[in-house]
Amino acid sequence: MNPSCLQYALTEEERRTFNEQGYLIMENALSPEQVEILTAQVDRIYESKIENGHDSKTALFYPNFIPDHHSFLELVDYEKILPKVWGILGWNIYLYHAHMIATPPSGQEKNDKTFGFHQDSGRVNIEMESHPRPRLSLKVAYFLSDISEPDRGNFWIVPGSHLKDNLEIPKNREGQPEGAIPVCVKPGTAVFFDRRLWHAASPNWSDITRKVLFYGYGYRWIRTKDDMTVQHLWESSDPIRRQMLGASVNCNGHYSPTDADVPLRAWLKEHQPEMVDK
Template identity: 30%
Template sequence: MPSPKLNRLTEEQRRQWAIDGYLVLKGVLSRPEIDRLIREVDRLHRKHMLQNKDADRKKGIDRRNVMEDSDVFVGLIDHPATFGVVLDLMGPHIQLSMSEAIVRPPNPDFKGYIHTDGGQAMRHIRVTETSWPLQLKIQYFLTDVNKPFRGNFTLFPGSHLRPYPEGETPITAETPGAVQVCVEAGDAAIFPHSLWHGVSPNLSTRPRKTVIYCYSQMCFRPFDFEKPTPELLKRCTPRQKRLLGDLGYDWKQGAYFYSPPDQVEIINNGVVKAAQKTEKSRKTKR
């Protein structure tokens, strides 16, 4: 079956990516998709509360590697509304390095935080605005966050090109220059590791629910799982399997250095075309 056509990056988005270092994509999830994702995120939240009797309700959850939890999350690995944009920004030699579900309940004690992604080392690495990024994340919003101080995704436009200031004064959602992104359920934000970003306090009466997927260049390690389980791989399409690190052959030295010969075809089209498959099997038989 041919995989669905992917939405692509527009010239205007490419300019905004270069200048501001992020994009907000409007309406990428349909209402039924949002409802299915919310049901699953709520189920994970209930499970967390049952398994951790002393867990603080105000803290919500930050559940990692959710694609192992449910098929609902598998579809987001290469969602047609966003994956073409990821490819246009990053190129085809990429992998998925994490999938995460977050619930941020109302909590007057939580002050929010700002950071760059990838830990101590990546904080010192900023690629130029015309380069492929090393890593990017997509945050899908499952609830409306349409006013500030509702647990908004918060960022500093243009900061992907500036050193992250390390010092005494913490950067917060109220530091001058911070933008608390206002969005509706179904929208998504895309950002690279070097953008200063984080979350604002949630002073509303409703929990904010989102899921985040992270892509990195293939020579990096995924950072929220070591290997996908065989059960997960069975539920995936060829492109999803490749994004989870299945190269189509056993690991060998240098395996993630140069991509397999069918990489561009699989990643762009979701499948290897029949002609190419035949050629491959002919070569194997020789």
């Protein structure tokens, strides 16, 4: 990791926004060239899924895409993004989950049904006894297509809802919860969101296929949420990327890490010592 990445370190204002609102928007996180390269790969995968029987009118949810192309791998420790992720979660982190979503035009009439609002992490929200629920992880969503207008299969969120354990759903499931908004952003924008932020996918009523890459970072003692078959990439990766890809000396190292388990900690001791607690 080049120390020049610290120009993208989380600012106090960004921390406040994330803590209070549960999300953070970074425009131009990806250059137009990066968007083009990543989009070409998403298109290639999407087309191959359709050739293999995926219904071209429904959204494609495709996890474990990191091994599919080096441009996906390079975002795992992307210099503009990772410093903000560790600024929020600290150094004992890795990429526990990644998925791409392509949402084609639905071809359906617009309706007012409530979208599928949820917090991430499934049973964690039921089995973990605390209020508010613990943060544990966040996702970074890289938007590749233009969703600067609503009705384009936008990602919907309820700002500031991350400390609520329940979300009031409108009667008869008509309309969206109070305070819910579509995230309207240009290609190349990254949106960081707390796993507890109530959020939803929405139907695409436009004629533009929506394309997004989601990178989920969490503590190293959390299990992967998809197959994450990235172990073959460890050897050719630098130490911090290897940590992000889940490498560890042994299982105990997920709980009580040594320096060999968490190269990011040693790096921070040298370059951003205020990020290292004990």
